[in-house]
Amino acid sequence: MYLFGALVSGSWLLENLQPSGSFKSRGIGNLMFRAVESAPGGKDDVHFYSSSGGNAGLACATAAKTLGRPATVVVPLTTPPHMVDKLRGLGADVVQTGENWAAADAHLRGTVMPAFETGHAGPARAVYVPPFDHSDIWDGVETLVGELEAQVPGPGPSGGGDKIDAIVCNVGGGGLMCGIMQGVERIWGPARGRRPRVLAVETEGAASLHASVEAGALVTLPAIRTIATSLGATRVAEEAFAWAARRPGAGLISAVVSDREAVVAMARFLDDARMLVESACGATLATVYNGDLRRHLGPGLTSAEWAEKNVVVVVCGGSNINLDMLENYRKEFGV
Template sequence: MGSAPPNSLQFTKPWIETPCLYSAALSKTAGCNIFLKLENHQPSGSFKSRGIGNLMVRAAAKASELSGGQASVHFYCSSGGNAGLACATAARGLGSPATIVVPTSTSPYMIAKLREICDDVRVHGANWAAADQYLREEVMTKTVSGVVPEVVTPVYVPPFDHPDIWDGAASLVEEVSRQLPAGVHPDAFVCSVGGGGLLCGLMQGMEQVYGKEAAHATKMLAVETAGAESLMASVEAGKLVTLPGISSIATSLGCIRVAEQAYQWYRQRPKAVVPVVVSDAAAVDAIVHFLDDTRMLVEPACGAALAPLYTKASPESDVSLLRQSLGAGMSDVAWAEHNVVMVVCGGSNISLDILAGFRERFGV
């Protein structure tokens, strides 16, 4: 329970290099080459370890440098769950305390997981935006005003909207470039979108690793669930918009407003960034099929990214949403040579009991 003993700043990489595996079973289902980037193997259970951890390590190093090695750090994170777990996990590695605020929509199961590794977990607000406002304006304000000694540096850890987070997420692309078979170039990535931190990291990583020309040519299938589609709503409106609320069960995707940088990537690369919205039922159905195919259990936020593989483009169509979105107009031969990297972002808000409830609710 709580923070681990101090570990100095030698803790510099709070994420691991995860496998990127070719899946024969999913390739047969898709009709193209499917590679799975297994971010569910990260220390916190999701890709959030990359970006959140990167921000925290950099912040701790900066605080130490500015104080001549005298300052300690207290991290403050608002989250739907997975960012909080990444924050708490990295905080333990750094030997620093953390305060996590989650909204009331966060499941008791996830809250219990957070409290296993963090002493200060608070529940406030109907959605992430409300939890974040409470953290910044109430919790951190009172702390900075004198509750905590001056030698403690308070560090705000946003769940997705920060350049350090995008830098950490970009490391995923560098790994993929080394892990794919020689001569294989990713034609597309598929990722879930909540606040858009992963999308920003992937787009940034593509430019850094493959160059701007390749980044233009490589598609990013950005998948949201209905009821949490802040990116699609902005695309349709032609401007950044705020949703009135979140109704999706994929609470880890529950951001009423996508990061401005995520929307700007769409504006700059409208042919590369392909927004797609799937139903909660499709996300749950994908969880079930993915579990059968790979023996890996992921949460609905991750099921969203997997859903285009298993979901038909329309009730009348035999074509998958994946092929319609990434390979429309391609011949079967051309599509068969397409290389698609699906980011299995993971997530800890799932158990067999929770999945059983979802299956009963949606009839899948």
């Protein structure tokens, strides 16, 4: 197929159809499954705790329901009511406190989890579920690369994979990118020869990875200034920076788009694919519609050569969106 507007061969990886509505189900689901499997007293001793009022929290609540275990999600007071309703609808115990994620996370780890551990009869199994910075999360995300290698037509050892020229994803804290890079390294590696490049996309106002790459050191942003709040990590995981800065042969490219470009992509993808995704996902899609895909991945190629490239775009999904929000974004940015 051709990616809309990009005049390049490719595929959409529809992570927006995961159980929780985003790719977060892969990594967080894997972490939680492993926690249950390794519980000394069995799964009955496990209680999950998350501090995300966004897609990570939804993935935690969704996986907890599937595993038959309780989940408590502490969210900041700024969390949209429809996200709180989604969490409660999944059976999670929701606590609202603090003005931002850092305050909610501090309350979770400093007050809520210790209270469980001291008041729980028997072995205390309060399991903290981070949004992105954990090896179990990266292992879960890595599964999408294995699926691509097996399913994309080509001459690879599994019947595919060698025809993938690039994978495009967004970056918040870096969990998605780390899992993809880990999978590319494991499957292709030095012995396999040509490997897919990875285009990692952020929005202006949340580009902590790009700032770190430019500085040559991990950078903590003073604030988040973007509508793409799901990308709003002021500092990426150390592992994400390691892939970007200390492994130059890994084929990682950092890119930044504007909020307006993300909104344009959201609106066009809704028209083209009949799927509504949030602005963080729109950042990835923006590279398809604004020409960045070719600028970063196909400079110097003729149109015929570019048309032969096979690019996989990870439609990461996300639940912090509805039609009213999209309409407000379109008015704000004149789209």
